[in-house]
Amino acid sequence: MTIEDISQDFGKYIAGCRYEDLPPEAIEKAKMGILDLLGVILAAGGTVPAILGVMNVVRQNGGEPRCTVLGFGDRTSPLMAAFANGSMAHCLDFDDVAPDGNHASSSLIPAAIAAAEHRGGVDGKQLITAVAIGQDIFLRLRRSLNHQRLDWLTTTVFGAFSATAAASKALGLSAAQCSNALGIASLGCCGTLEMRFGTGSDLGELYAGFVAKTGVLSAMLAEQGTTGLQRVFEGQAGIMPVYFQNDFNRARAVAGLGSVFGGASMQFKPWPVCGIANTYIYAVLKLIEEHRLGPADIVELRAYVGDFQQRMSYPVEERRRPKMSMDARFSLPFTLGAAAAYGAVRIEHFTQAGLRDPRILAMADRVVPVDDSAFDWTGAMPDAKVEIVTADGRTLEGRGGAETPGNTGNPMEWDHLAQKFAECAAVAPRPLSRETVDSAVAMAQGLESCEDAMDLVRLLG
Structure with missing residues (x-):
């Protein structure tokens, strides 16, 4: 049969x-x-x-x-x-x-x-x-x-x-x-x-x-x-x-x-990057807005990364200096560097000019991945945790999850899509x-x- x-x-x-x-x-x-x-x-x-x-x-x-x-x-x-x-x-x-x-x-x-x-x-x-x-x-x-x-x-x-x-x-x-x-x-x-x-x-x-x-x-x-x-x-x-x-x-x-x-x-998607970076970007942007941080205020930006995100982060020097646009979209240091430098992540940040942008590169140098298996990708895309160490000595913690724009708790509707x-x-x-x-x-x-x-x-x- x-x-x-x-x-x-x-x-x-x-x-x-x-x-x-x-x-x-x-x-x-x-x-x-x-x-x-x-x-x-x-x-x-x-x-x-x-x-x-x-x-x-x-x-x-x-x-x-x-x-x-x-x-x-x-x-x-x-x-x-x-x-x-x-x-x-x-x-x-x-x-x-x-x-x-x-x-x-x-x-x-x-x-x-x-x-x-x-x-x-x-x-x-x-x-x-x-x-x-x-x-x-x-x-x-x-x-x-x-x-x-x-x-x-x-x-x-x-x-x-x-x-x-x-x-x-x-x-x-x-x-x-x-x-x-x-x-x-x-x-x-x-x-x-x-x-x-x-x-x-x-x-x-x-x-x-x-x-x-x-x-x-x-x-x-x-x-x-x-x-x-x-x-x-x-x-x-x-x-x-x-x-x-x-x-x-x-x-x-x-x-x-x-x-x-x-x-x-x-x-x-609200941002033109690998989707698993979205919760991290949101966590960074939220901290910047809540604490009114400018690039000069940020000494170090720590991203807690699980198994898949580690591949977006290492070798860290190479990920901080991507040579091609898609490599930059898949780089957690670069994408978070853009978010912290401009308070936004836009299409132009991934053009050839964007890849050489000194503001983004300087901020990417301050992004430090921290391995943490709690953020491994096992089912749904994982939530994010970041920490920003400020020039005045504070360590600020941010989280990104379902409330990230585009995610289940904060979906993009027709008006958002029309603008995009x-x-x-x-x-x-x-x-x-x-x-x-x-x-x-x-x-x-x-x-x-x-x-x-x-x-x-x-x-x-």
């Missing part, structure tokens, strides 16, 4: 799920996630040097001009559009994040958009459903693991399948085609945390483009009748035994499938007018009423 794989469960779910099945909170987070990511893509296109190389490759290999490249005005093939938009989606590390870490939307939303524009006639409800399904499948796979991983980059490993799920829904595939698409996606399912722990590479910025492209390619091949691995997750050499030593909970992956949607928990979108659009390759920004926000808020969801995408192209 053939034993079904969870890809078969997922295939039926993807094909059968309707907009009407989505709870209101999943609908809202999908719409918010779409607007948020479109803005982040625009900002990356206008500020990240590596995107110039991406665009050269896209233009040299464009194919039939069916799909929009955001911010540049180009039209290209669905594969190249997914690659281009996906490559920009995580460049700033400003895309949304799950409460327990990892990025889903930066891969699956570009894939869904490219597939929808290729298909044509996809309305707002269909796009919302595709995004909500993709977010849910990502989180189901991520949360099925029994332990936090510090080897595979689960954002890319599981992102290949969630991007494929979103693209498959946008294309309107059958259950069998969706399952086959997931099996095909295994060939693009890879990536390790060396993209985070290592330095000097552009891949930490660009990886979502590769994943988004895999999602669209897998779905399009399945649409043409290509069959994929039938037991891609649970076969004798499937993803779960090979990548994760079968240390996963199958029941958790499928519990409430079609009725419980994990995307409702997605969080939006406007700030991102202002540094796009072709900065948007206020009228266009307002139109985009209004369209995203009312996306379920759009007869053609790609009107929003083309507005920003």
Whole structure:
């Protein structure tokens, strides 16, 4: 007897799920996630040097001009559009994040958009459903693991399948085609945390483009009748035994499938840095505001760091002087140095000029990591503890947790996202007018009423 794989469960779910099945909170987070990511893509296109190389490759290999490249005005093939938009989606590390870490939307939303524009006639409800399904499948796979991983980059490993799920829904595939698409996606399912722990590479910025492209390619091949691995997750050499030593909970992956949607928990970022730094930034900014501290008042800034944060802190001299933007976003000394120097953390702090900013560098030299296993990452992203030693001899303690902007206790709402979108659009390759920004926000808020969801995408192209 053939034993079904969870890809078969997922295939039926993807094909059968309707907009009407989505709870209101999943609908809202999908719409918010779409607007948020479109803005982040625009900002990356206008500020990240590596995107110039991406665009050269896209233009040299464009194919039939069916799909929009955001911010540049180009039209290209669905594969190249997914690659281009996906490559920009995580460049700033400003895309949304799950409460327990990892990025889903930066891969699956570009894939869904490219597939929808290729298909044509996809309305707002269909796009919302595709995004909500993709977010849910990502989180189901991520949360099925029994332990936090510090080897595979689960954002890319599981992102290949969630991007494929979103693209498959946008294309309107059958259950069998969706399952086959997931099996095909295994060939693009890879990536390790060396993209985070290592330095000097552009891949930490660009990886979502590769994943988004895999999602669209897998779905399009399945649409043409290509069959994929039938037991891609649970076969004798499937993803779960090979990548994760079968240390996963199958029941958790499928519990409430079609009725419980994990995307409702997605969080939006207030600062363009690795999400685990947000609680630390908040703790520092709160102390600075409460005690009216200026840079001259700060002698030492101690950050209490668990296992994952230690990788953001050592070697400390190297982390204090990052050479590349993504390395700076992953550096706790640099990000806290920016927060303490300016009382804010902004996109411009991670440009080439920002990396050489003497105010940030001087403050980064005063950031001292203190190892503390109490802040290890074991489930949800850990809270933060910092101490500031002042010039007048005080030691001030600050904490960051659920009340950090964007976190569960202080979520970003539409007004926050509208402001963030406007700030991102202002540094796009072709900065948007206020009228266009307002139109985009209004369209995203009312996306379920759009007869053609790609009107929003083309507005920003």
